[in-house]
Amino acid sequence: MDKVSIGLLGFGTVGTGVVRLLTRDRERLEERSGCKIELEKVLVRNKNRPRKVLIDNRKLTTDAEEILDNPKIDIVIELIGGVNRAYRYILHALRNKKNVITANKDLMAEHGRELLLEAKKNRCDLYYEASVAGGIPILRSLTDSLSADRIEKMIGIVNGTTNYILSKMSHEGLSYDKALASAQALGFAEADPTSDVEGLDAARKMVILSHLAYSIPVRLEDVKITGITDIASEDIFYAHKLGFTIKLVGVAEVNHGDIDVRVEPTLLPDGHPLASVEDENNAIYVYGSTLGETMFYGPGAGEGPTAISVVSDLLSIIQNISLGVTGNHIFLPDKELHPRSDSLVESRFFVRLSVKDSPGTLSKLTELFKEQGISLEKVYQEPIPGGENAGIAIVTHTTKKILFEKTFDTLKKLGVVLNAKYLRVERG
């Protein structure tokens, strides 16, 4: 094989990064892959928009079929985002026996299995490393390097926007609103940040990770999702007093034949490797039954890192084409596991309360936990300046979630409690 030809769908940030890499590092990439890499066509919305990289204008097209039905093109790279149009384009490309690379997590979380089946049927590759934590080679690691082990649990900081916001709140004492505004000003958050701050983006990535780690077709509806919009500076302050950092983490865990996938703001012990993942960075912590604990850390997004993931997929596909083995590495989630019933979930919990600062208040609270058989690991109390109230923070030992929630409901109704909230605490 002398040459592969590429069609690019979409010319936004990541598309620009891919073209930049293919142009600037052409010699090195062609040496590595052993053949010429030709960018044949790029699908754009507007051919006349100024571009940040040099490109021959005749390569731009507004007609997707010039790529999808182009017999010259071997590999299609989908970077338009969204679900419906991307889905149709990829299906079209695969049916025309074109190999596909996508960075589209929404699409892969929703239609991944179906598209992978179609790829397999057509003996084509469908690679999507960039869809989760662009720049961190976690998908490949799950399918290749860690495939010898039985993975029991993954904890991921897989959304850079929320990690940036929580880092700012934690280190600079900003309120949620100010931290969000700062993230938006720097381009780490969208004008409409809903899908990030409500946890949906992280949930989609946990669905994709679960497919690969557990071979289970988890659905987005099975993920329990809580975002960070209710996190107050006080939560971070009191968590810190007890030795914890609050992060939005995705957890996917299998146990006794069931699976629990959730995304929620969670307390991590300060010494936990994930607790020091700052700003817009991502990291995925993997527990293997034989391997023990391992972590993958890096940038989770951005032009460069995401482009690297896309072009690494490209080099793999070129190798597969030249060996004649495309479609052979497709890995399909095909096991059945049931979502874990809430009655089986156990955890430590963090409780933060404002109470009337009167004698015996703390002992009333601790008595209530004791009656319910929940033992406490850490307690911190201090007066709230300028008033007659006190702030209290508690971390329990591991307990059944349903028992904890029942106790928490009773606690909220105690006359001395002004307000109360709780969060989960990860093990150390």
Add this chain to the structure above:
Amino acid sequence: MDKVSIGLLGFGTVGTGVVRLLTRDRERLEERSGCKIELEKVLVRNKNRPRKVLIDNRKLTTDAEEILDNPKIDIVIELIGGVNRAYRYILHALRNKKNVITANKDLMAEHGRELLLEAKKNRCDLYYEASVAGGIPILRSLTDSLSADRIEKMIGIVNGTTNYILSKMSHEGLSYDKALASAQALGFAEADPTSDVEGLDAARKMVILSHLAYSIPVRLEDVKITGITDIASEDIFYAHKLGFTIKLVGVAEVNHGDIDVRVEPTLLPDGHPLASVEDENNAIYVYGSTLGETMFYGPGAGEGPTAISVVSDLLSIIQNISLGVTGNHIFLPDKELHPRSDSLVESRFFVRLSVKDSPGTLSKLTELFKEQGISLEKVYQEPIPGGENAGIAIVTHTTKKILFEKTFDTLKKLGVVLNAKYLRVERG
């Protein structure tokens, strides 16, 4: 293909781990690889020694040729360690068209290129993921996932023994000797710890990493090596006062057509992700020109983690056999780069001194640095209890190494300086 047959050379800790995994997880591994995996023969020194895993005694042999010349065997796993015998066995196996997996870093650092060439010639695979940081899939990440990027620098904590010793010294205030004794008692250090504490083990791993990241046949003689035997509790104490942690790190860096590979105790800023890698854990930090910074963290050794790396290699080779593409993924270091001349090396430096505690001492020191054009980033001074001396710690800004060393020599000869030492400081 219905079945692959394996010959195992060596039945020590890692060999036991491999047999345990192949036995316990047989069903899952066979499902994953799509064929039966048969352990045919195991080379041992003594057939009658008790074993920690169940094995049919008839599979044990003391005759290597029963494996190397056995036409039934498809894949040979070398776990005997050492260089000479392992080299002969692997060469023998490859010439008999057997695919090979090894965990032997000494061998791969010394004869890697030669053995990989032989493998390629025979269209066989030679995989060695377990040779560096067993359990962390760093070799595969360098050849696959990060291959699209131009790697500029790697910093690795790749020796668990020394990291354990330095962690103990740092957190429990132990002396080097006591920390070493503790490591030996727990099995983290050998009775003769020379190759670990003198940095040779880490240097071999940096050689292997450099082959893959830079495609350069670096030789062990080109690596500048300093071990940790001269690190005193005081170094750790004063480094900590200035906001740094001392780790034995391997650094491999390319720049302007030359390469610098070294292993030495180095100060890392406390916030650096590598600074919080504790105990016997390993981590490799990679700087890509487009990707930015990424880190791989996990256990660096041990029965389980190393066995996982070996069996992941096994699954890859089985896939290659079934696709008919063994020998096609061999990656040979073939570029020429020259070791960097010391005159080009620049760094920040940490200086620790004991001085006579008399007026003007500190200004004499700072004056000397100023005269040489070296500016200081941080200075800390405190009286040494029970005497008339003071301890001083200094971190310089980035400066040329030769200029720094000349200045340091002058400094040592100042009348007020009782003793002095220096270490390198990594950038943040």
